[in-house]
Structure formats: C-alpha cells, structure tokens
Amino acid sequence: MSDIIRRDPRAEWIARNRLHPLHAAMQKSDTRWMGPNGLIRKNPHALAAGFVGPSGLKRIDRSGAEQGGGQKRSAPETAVRLPLHLVEQPSHLVAVVPDMVGGRLGSHDRDVFGLARQLAGATGAVLAVVFGQLREDAFDTAGADRLLILEGDAYDGYCPEQRLLALRAVESGFAPRHWLLPDSRSGGGELGRRLAASLGERPATRVWQMRDGFCSSRAGAGREDLVQPTPRLVLASAECAEPVSDTRHEARQVELPAPVISHLPRMEDLGAVAVDPSQIPLAEAEFILSGGNGITDWNLFHRAAAILGATEGASRVAVDDGHMPRARQVGATGTWVTARVYLAVGISGAIQHLQGIGACEKVIAVNLDPGCDMLKRADLAVVGDSAAILQALIERVAAHRQGGRRDAA
C-alpha cells in the first residue's frame, strides 16, 4: 500500500448527505484543522449545536471540502462503526423474546428483531427478553434498545411454565405495546402460544409480512393467507423482515420491577434421551456418515457409523448396487440433508450429490482421487483409502471412549 493521499469521493459524498445511514460515521472527529490556504477551520456541528460564527451568523460549510476526504484511504478498511440509535424516553415498547439456540442469536431471531424495529419506529424502543446464560454480545447490532436478562436455575432446562410466569411479569412491569416471538420449533412457537393463551390475546401466527398496519400470515396447510390488522402478539416466520443492518442500538440493561414468582412445575424435565441415529430421518440428522462407490467393505462402514453415532447416508451408486436402502440416498433424487457435519467416504462428488448437501455446514471427505469434486467442496479433505481410514477412525474413537471411561472411573 503506497502512502499517496487519495481523495475518497464516495466518503465525501456520504459525509455531505445527512440522510445516508453512514453519515455520522463519516464525520471528522477533530473540530479544528488547518484549511488549504492556511486558515484555521472549525467544525461547528462538532463544537456546539448552536455555534454562532464571528459575524453573528450560524455557519455550516456544506461544501464537503474538509469532510470525508481528510482521512487517508488504506486498503483494509477498518470496520465502520454504525451510527448509534438512541431512545431516551421511549413512547412505547416492543418486546422480543428470541430463541437463542445454543445461547446465540440465530438468523430467525435477527429477522424478528428487524420486524420489531419496524414496529418501534423512531420513538419506540425494542426490549429484548432473554433467558439464562448469555453467550451473545451482538444485541446492539441486532437492534435491541433495552435488554432484560432473566437468569437463575429456574430457567435451566425445559421449563415453559416458569418462562411464561416471567413473561407475565414483563407484561405487568413494562406493558409492551407489542410482543414478538419467532414462530419456530425451537421454543418461540410454543412460548408465544402459551403467552397468548395466558394473556387472552389472539396472536397472528406464521406471519411472513407486515405492511401498513396489516400483517399476512400463512393459514391452514399453506394454501391460503390470512390478512388482518396487526394484533398485539405476533409470531413471525423466518425471513419475515430484513434484519437491522445500518444502525447500532444501546442494549441498555433493565431490571424487572418486581421479582418473578415461581411455583411448582406440573411438567418435570427428565432430560434428553439417547436416540438411535439410524432411526433419525436423514433430512433431520445432525451428523451423517455417507458412503459411495469407494467403499470396499460395507460391514466396516456400518461398524464405523455405529461407533461414531452417525446417521448413515449413501450416494446413488451405492444404493443402486444394493449396498444401502433407497431411503438412505443423499442428493438431487434422494434426500436433501441439513446435517451440521457430513462425512463423505468414497464419493466422487457428482453435481447431483453435491446439490443434496448444499445446506451442510462442515463437510469432511475421504477419497483416493485428489482431483475429485468432493474433496474440493470439503472443509477437511483427506486423500487415502477408505477402508484403512475407517479402520483407523474406529480405533481412534474406541480409544477415546475407553479413555473417557477410565477418566470417569
């Protein structure tokens, strides 16, 4: 990167355009500087809101000559600090209860926050209500003006009744104008409906669009839309709105005015149950071990799947050759899988197969051919013989399990 000072016309333009979302970030922070012909210039906005110039007139220089262009443009642009949206005295509150799967905000949660920002407008505030341990610090960019954290042992595990009591306390303490929850299977759909039944509010469910005070929700089996004036309680689908992207919010912590009462749960959580991975539908499985034409020993493959605790999948060739049942085929004409980890052994990576694993997060591939497409798609590619590597993997996992047992003992 050379040290030549360059003008950045776009930054100058943004600095002049007060309606641009990045306007505030492009303002110079220094208030006095030497102008081009030796005069000391001042930034009246930065000095004081009501600055009066020497001639008694309020002076604003809109030429942009001293704004934006000053900084030297360097190649790795530092992350822009988004302008802060402050709501001191909110005219109303919009409460959002995100799912927080794994303690983090998911994309569905962010979409719901985007919708909440629309409902809050310029004068309202979005109140995020979250349960339990936080592993997330991005509430400011997600669009939360206020943050209420409900912590305690009572909210551990599955406890919809206790959470409902807490939400009722939020209702009486803050009286939000709207309640927004994600209509998801991972908690929001259930909690929202419980809240609706308990408050006696009729919610709009599966809402996918909100416009001009009306919201559209999918009805029935998805062949009809129900359009109604936006009610107080909204359960929104994924992609119901664009997530907040051009402002930063305060996420100021607030407290409940009164403590949450708790009572004996009528449902007792006895914990997760070990499921046989071969019973999990392929489309839902979290971890898939998939075999193709490169598998020479299918008994070894099944043993590996059993010890890894993986759901079995297969390429079409493996299915056509009769090594695996049809229901286990992954790909365009089989099942489109959503596994978090996909371990492909002896699969060449034909496009019909790759289509089916488009949604997988981590792909690990084992193949003899270093040039095949599966290895190119993989996050971890291993060139080698399937049988030898599966055997070694079985031994490694067995040693790990043994070690774990010895440690526990």
Next chain:
Amino acid sequence: MTDLHVVALVSVGAHPTSGRPRRAEQDARAVELGLRLAGEQLQVVHAGDVADEALRAYLGMGLPRLTVLEQPPRADALPALVEHLANSPAQLVLTGSQAETGEGSGMLPYLLAERLGWPLVVGLADIESVENGQALVLQALPRGQRRRLRVRLPFLASVDNGAPAARQSAFGPARRGQLQAQESAPAVDPLLSVATLQPARLRPKRLKVVSAGSAAERMRAATRKATGGGGQTLEGVSPQAAAEAIFNVLLDEGVLR
C-alpha cells in the same frame, strides 16, 4: 393402561397441493397414538359438520364411532370442545399441532389447556407409561432428538410430525363406522369479521445481500464459487494421522457423544 380414558380431537384436513378434503396428517397421528394407548376405547371428537365425508377416513383407521359436535361452517370450535371435555371423564386429550384448513394457528390446544386448567405437552412423540396418575412421555425436538417428561394426569398433548405415522385408512371400516352427531351451541369466530382469507401469495425469496463496503468486495462476493470449500487437504499421510485429523474436527463440532 387399559382403563385410561383418552380423547383425540380431529379436524378436516386439506391436501397441500390439490386442496381436496382428507384426514389431517397430524390429527391422524394423534388418533394413531390414541389407538395404541386405548384401543377401541378411544373417543374421537370433531366440532363441525356431521355430513363431512372426510371424517370417514378417521373411522377407516379402525374406530367404531366418532362424535361430532355440530357447528355451522367457520364457527369457533373451542367453546363446544371445552364444554364437551369438561363434562367427560377424559384424562388425556390428544390433538394435532396445527389444522390444515381455516386459520391453522395451532392455538386450539393451548386455549383448551388454559380453559381446562390442564398442563400441555407439545410435540408429543410417544407415551412410555402411565402409572399412579403420572405419565412418562417423550417429546420430539428438532433434529430427531427426544426429551423425557413426567406429567400429572389429566393433561393435554399435541403431536406433530415426530409422532409415529398413522396407519392406513381402510374402506370397509370407514363405511361401517358411525358418525354420531351431538347438539352444541353455535359459536361465531370474531376474527373473520376483520380478517380476510385469500389464496397464498408466493413469498419473495430473500436475495443474498452483501453489505460489504467497497464495490470490489461486493464483486468478489458475487462471483465467488458457491461450493468453494477453501478447506484443508491432507495428502500422503498415514491412515492414523488422517483419522486423528477427522476425529479432531468431529470433537470440535461436538457431534461425538
């Protein structure tokens, strides 16, 4: 478990593409679970029109009779069902999680539980045992996982697609079974006076918006190969070393239990 009094609530379904009336998928699963628990003692209740032919599909699953609380079309099923259940010895009520016709908000089980003052289990996958007025149930979670809960009787449970698949409906029993109509006070649904039902509009696909600062970055993001792994490659290593690398990734991702 033989003397357990089980009720399944069913609605009329609609085929997702043709819209033809049929048994609702999830409600049929509720009936299936009820049949496994109570056999022929299972009570099946619908609030609606007794002349609806689609109801016979439930009878075809091996039910001798089905109770219909008569309601005009588009009425609110809740008051009739509350009254019926409050006056019955029911200990366990099974429903689907979402109806396939009408609003399909999935609120009915929640409102019913609220009115009756019973606990509600959502996403029921199986009932393991019922003893001493307590039931051990399995709840279906996303990604095929299961959770075990202990609930007191009486309770309500809604099933979704995690419950066992419904048996086929046979023609003979469907003809032979009886639809028994019962009078009930009609209830109007206030929603339909403010809301309109219209054919579903296609949802706009969200474009992948790249909010990168510079044009060059946006261009790079737009032209990047979608399947560009950019991962690590191991070549010419021993099987043990390869297995170690794979094992470490699996451990990092937390999929090894």
